[in-house]
Amino acid sequence: xxxxxxxxxxxxxxxxxxxxxxxxxxxxxxxxxxxxxxxxxxxxxxxxxxxxxxxxxxxxxxxxxxxxxxxxxxxxxxxxxxxxxxxxxxxxxxxxxxxx
Amino acid sequence: xxxxxxxxxxxxxxxxxxxxxxxxxxxxxxxxxxxxxxxxxxxxxxxxxxxxxxxxxxxxxxxxxxxxxxxxxxxxxxxxxxxxxxxxxxxxxxxxxxxxxxxxxxxxxxxxxxxxxxxxxxxxxxxxxxxxxxxxxxxxxxxxxxxxxxxxxxxxxxxxxxxxxxxxxxxxxxxxxxxxxxxxxx
Numbered sequence: 001x002x003x004x005x006x007x008x009x010x011x012x013x014x015x016x017x018x019x020x021x022x023x024x025x026x027x028x029x030x031x032x033x034x035x036x037x038x039x040x041x042x043x044x045x046x047x048x049x050x051x052x053x054x055x056x057x058x059x060x061x062x063x064x065x066x067x068x069x070x071x072x073x074x075x076x077x078x079x080x081x082x083x084x085x086x087x088x089x090x091x092x093x094x095x096x097x098x099x100x
Numbered sequence: 101x102x103x104x105x106x107x108x109x110x111x112x113x114x115x116x117x118x119x120x121x122x123x124x125x126x127x128x129x130x131x132x133x134x135x136x137x138x139x140x141x142x143x144x145x146x147x148x149x150x151x152x153x154x155x156x157x158x159x160x161x162x163x164x165x166x167x168x169x170x171x172x173x174x175x176x177x178x179x180x181x182x183x184x185x186x187x188x189x190x191x192x193x194x195x196x197x198x199x200x201x202x203x204x205x206x207x208x209x210x211x212x213x214x215x216x217x218x219x220x221x222x223x224x225x226x227x228x229x230x231x232x233x234x235x236x237x238x239x240x241x242x243x244x245x246x247x248x249x250x251x252x253x254x255x256x257x258x259x260x261x262x263x264x265x266x267x268x269x270x271x272x273x274x275x276x277x278x279x280x281x282x283x284x285x286x
Contacts, residue, residue: 003101006101009111011114014114014115015118018114018118018119019119019121019122020122023182024237026184027185030180030181037121038118066180087112090115093104094108094109
């Protein structure tokens with residue numbers, strides 16, 4: 001029986017994990033690109049990414065591109081599993097009782 | 101943690117919205133610009149060969165250099181938003197395939213024939229597509245197989261108008277696939 005994950009369920013983190021779930025297994029997304037697409041502020045996104053990183057749900061890589069600092073984010077395998085389990089738990093809540 | 105069905109529905113709707121927003125953004129990074137660029141280059145090469153003969157064929161390397169430069173520039177710009185991790189083993193495999201494919205025909209002094217050489221190099225490029233498609237689990241494997249079939253059919257069945265065939269079914273397939281990837285993929 002899938003269970004709800006309180007870390008993922010927070011609305012902004014839910015949004016982040018849903019967005020990151022679209023990435024291929026070898027892909028990473030730029031912090032600024034993600035911030036713009038999700039309509040968040042730097043601080044808000046940064047704080048929630050830290051929580052997700054500490055939970056082991058995302059991997060954050062800081063690097064330089066053309067001498068400018070860049071931060072790339074990717075979901076981990078554990079993060080993908082936790083998110084899918086959370087979605088399954090949400091879906092199960094919507095199903096009428098008696099149906100499996 | 102307990103949720104009402106309304107709260108669960110709200111959360112699922114938020115997930116759907118976020119997925120669609122990001123999916124649309126990611127779709128723009130699935131390689132369609134590269135396919136358009138190389139589709140135009142294939143058509144350009146075929147038309148040069150058709151209308152200018154040997155003089156046109158001598159321009160092929162320059163078109164390829166322009167294509168490689170364009171692809172690198174696209175990769176740099178798009179890689180600053182969404183990038184794939186560098187897989188050294190994959191790069192090693194591609195390097196080995198390209199090196200051997202270029203080396204042995206020269207070493208073994210394979211007979212030169214415009215259409216066969218173009219087809220051979222096209223098939224090597226499609227082999228690279230297939231390897232990339234298998235390695236990263238992308239549509240490139242199917243594109244590589246379809247293009248391989250088109251090249252071989254053009255060479256063996258329609259050699260009288262090979263260059264037109266390559267323009268339509270080679271360059272055209274790359275461009276159409278680019279549109280499909282950009283607007284309909286996933």
